[in-house]
Amino acid sequence: MLLCISANIFNAALSGTVINFVNEIRYVNNNEHAMAMTIFDSMQNSGVVSDAMTMVSILQSCASLGALQRGRNIHEKIWTTHLDINVYIGAALINMYARCGSIEDSQKVFDKMSERDLISWTTLISGYGTHGLAKNAESLFTQMINSGIKPDGVAFVGILSGFSHCGMVDIGQIYFNRMTEVYRIEPTLEHYSCLVDMLGRAGKLDEAEEVIRTMSVAPDSGILGSLLNSCKIHLNVQVAERVTEHILSIDPENAGWYVLMSNIYATDQNWNGVARMRVLMKERKLIKPPGWSSIEINGEIHSFLVFDRSHPDSTSIYHVMRDLETRIQAEGYVPDTRCVLGNVAEDLKLDMLCGHSERLAIAFGILRTDEGEVLRIMKNLRVCLDCHTATKFISRITGREIIVRDSKRFHRFKNGSCSCGDYW
Ligand code: ZN
Ligand code: ZN
Numbered sequence: 001m002l003l004c005i006s007a008n009i010f011n012a013a014l015s016g017t018v019i020n021f022v023n024e025i026r027y028v029n030n031n032e033h034a035m036a037m038t039i040f041d042s043m044q045n046s047g048v049v050s051d052a053m054t055m056v057s058i059l060q061s062c063a064s065l066g067a068l069q070r071g072r073n074i075h076e077k078i079w080t081t082h083l084d085i086n087v088y089i090g091a092a093l094i095n096m097y098a099r100c101g102s103i104e105d106s107q108k109v110f111d112k113m114s115e116r117d118l119i120s121w122t123t124l125i126s127g128y129g130t131h132g133l134a135k136n137a138e139s140l141f142t143q144m145i146n147s148g149i150k151p152d153g154v155a156f157v158g159i160l161s162g163f164s165h166c167g168m169v170d171i172g173q174i175y176f177n178r179m180t181e182v183y184r185i186e187p188t189l190e191h192y193s194c195l196v197d198m199l200g201r202a203g204k205l206d207e208a209e210e211v212i213r214t215m216s217v218a219p220d221s222g223i224l225g226s227l228l229n230s231c232k233i234h235l236n237v238q239v240a241e242r243v244t245e246h247i248l249s250i251d252p253e254n255a256g257w258y259v260l261m262s263n264i265y266a267t268d269q270n271w272n273g274v275a276r277m278r279v280l281m282k283e284r285k286l287i288k289p290p291g292w293s294s295i296e297i298n299g300e301i302h303s304f305l306v307f308d309r310s311h312p313d314s315t316s317i318y319h320v321m322r323d324l325e326t327r328i329q330a331e332g333y334v335p336d337t338r339c340v341l342g343n344v345a346e347d348l349k350l351d352m353l354c355g356h357s358e359r360l361a362i363a364f365g366i367l368r369t370d371e372g373e374v375l376r377i378m379k380n381l382r383v384c385l386d387c388h389t390a391t392k393f394i395s396r397i398t399g400r401e402i403i404v405r406d407s408k409r410f411h412r413f414k415n416g417s418c419s420c421g422d423y424w
Contacts, residue, residue: 001093006311009227015023024170025029029195031100033060033061033064033065034061034065034301035061036057036061037061037065037067037070038057038298040054040058040061040164041385047136049081050083050139050201051083052083052084052089054087055074055077055078055083055089055092056088056089058074059071059074059078059089059092059093059095059139060092060095060096061095061097062074062100063092063094063095063096063099063100064099065294065301066100066101066294066296066301066376066378066405067097067100067299067301068097068101068102068296068376069296069299070296070299071096071216071349072101073095073299074096075096075109075251076277077092084394085109085112085113085114086115087113087115087116087119087120088119089401090109090110090113090116091120091123093106093109094106094109094110094120094123095123095127097127098123098124098126098127098128098130098131099111099127099130099405100376101410101412102293102406103127103128103131103133103375103401104125105221106124107124107158107276110124111235115167116149117146118144118150118151118152118155119148121140121141121144121149121155121415122151122154122155122158122261124140125137125140125141125144125155125158125159125162125253126161126162128140128158128162129158129159129161129162129163129165130161130162130165130408130409130410131409131410131412132162132166132409132410132411132412132419132421133163133419134159134163134165134166134168135227135370136161136253137158137159137162138162138163138385139173139367140324141155141159144173144289147150149272150182150183150184151179153179153188153190153191154183156175156176156179156185156193157190157191157218159175160172160175160176160194160195160198161194161197162192162195162376163175163194164194164195164198164201164422165409165420165423166406166421166423167198167202168198169198169199169204171385172194172195172198173195173198176194176195176347178190182407186335187215187216188217189217189219189220189222189223192211192212192215192217192223193222193223193226193406195208195211196208196211196212196223196226196227197230199211200226200227200229200230200231200233200281201229201230201233201235201423203230203234205227205230205231205234205237205239207237208227208230208238209243211228211253212227213225216237219246219250219316220250220251220331220359221247221251221254221257224243224246224247224250225247225256225257225260225280226241226341227243228240228243228244228247228257228260228261228264229260229382232260232263232264232267235264235267235268236266237264237265237270237273238333240261240264241261243260244257244261252284253284253286254286255281255287255288255289256288256289257284258277258278258286259277259281259288260279261273261277262274262277262278264356265277281413288289289380289381290306291305291306291356291357291379291380292305292306292307292356292357292379292380293321293361293377293379293380294356294361294377294378294379295361295362295364295365295375295377295378296363296376297364297365297368297369302361303365304357304360305357306356306357306406308360309365310358311360315366317360317363317364317367317369318363320363320364320367321359321360321362321363323364324359324363324366324397324398325390327397327410328390328393328394328397331393331397332393332398332407333393335386336385336386336389356386356387357388358383358387358391358404359390360379361377362375362377362391362394364404365377366400368390368399371399372399373400374399374400374401374403375400375401375402375403376401376403376405377402377403377404377405378404378405379404379405379406380407380408381406381407381408382406382408382424383406383411383424384405388411388422388424391404391411391413391418392413392416392417392418395413395414395416395417399415401413402414406424408424409424411424
C-alpha cells in the first residue's frame, strides 16, 4: 500500500502543483497514514533502503497526523543516508514541519535548499498563511517574484488564504486583482473561496454574497459553508437562512450544515429554528460527524473523541481536566455555553463543553510531558469559541505554549493570548 500511495503522491508532485499534491493526500485517511508508518518501520527494520519517493510519502503521513517527532526522525534519516534534498523532498519537509506546527523548521529547511522551485516557495508561503503570519507570507511572495519565479494560481491561493486568516481584506483584494489583471490568471473556486472568506469574516456579508452571485464558476458547498460560518460570527440569521437553503440544495447529506445553522439559531435564542434543523436531520437520518483531537507523545499518536473515556489513563486525564477547569475559573474564565447545541440545562452544557476533545488532549499532554514543554494538538473540526478562551487561560496558568491545528488554521496559545488575535 505504501508503494501505491508513494507513486500517487510523487506523480502529483511531478505534475507541478501543490493543490494536486494536497488533493492526493486527502484520499489517504488517518488510519492509512498510521498503517503507512507501520509499514515504513518494518521496511527500516528489515534493512530496506528507502528512496526519495518513499520519504516524500512518509513525510506526508507525518504531516497529516501531526507527528512532529516522527517527522524529525525521518528528516535525520534523510541526512544520515545522504539522500539528496531535492525540490520534492524539500517541499515535503517544509510542508511536514508547517503542518506539524513548527513553521520555524520549515523556514530552516527552505534556507538550506540549494535549488528552489515554485513548489518550494508556495509550500512555505501557504505554511505561513495557515499559521496566521500573512506578513511573512507576503514578504516571501515578493522575494519569490524578485528571484525570477512567476507565481501561478496555487501560489495566489497560498497568499490569499493567509490574508483571509488575518483579516487583511484590503490588501487581499489588491492581490486578487493583481492576479487577474497583471498575471492574467483566471480565478478558480479556490481563489473565490479565499475572497468570500476574507470579506465574510470581516463582516462584509453582502459583498461576499455578491462575489458568489457574480463569479464565473458554480459555487460548491465549501464556499457557501465559509459564508455560513461568517454569518455565525456576525450573527446574521437572514443571510444565513438564504445560504443554508442554497447549501442544502447541493449538499443535503452533510450533517455539518444543519448543525452550523442550528448553532446560529441557538446563538440567536431561536429554539424553534434549532428544533426545525434537528427534525430535518432526523428525517434525513443524518448524524453529526464526531469531533476528535490528537496529540503526539514520544512518537505515539493518542486520539480523543468528544467525551472519550476509552483511554487507559482516562481517570487521570479527567482529573487533570477538572483541576484545570477549576483553576482557570478562579482566574476569571467564564464558560461560554452558547456554542453547545440546543436549550439544554446550563449545568449539562458545562459538562458538554468540558468534554470537547481538545480539552482531553491538552489534559493528557500536561499529564504526560515535562513542565514547560510545548503541546501540539491536532483536531478535525474548527476550534469552538469556548475552548479557544479556555486554552488561552490554560496557556497562562500552566506556562505552556499550546499549538492547535484545527480544520482551517493554526492557533498558537502563549501566556494567555492566541496568535490568531481572536480572529478565526
Ligand atoms: Zn470546544
Ligand atoms: Zn486562536
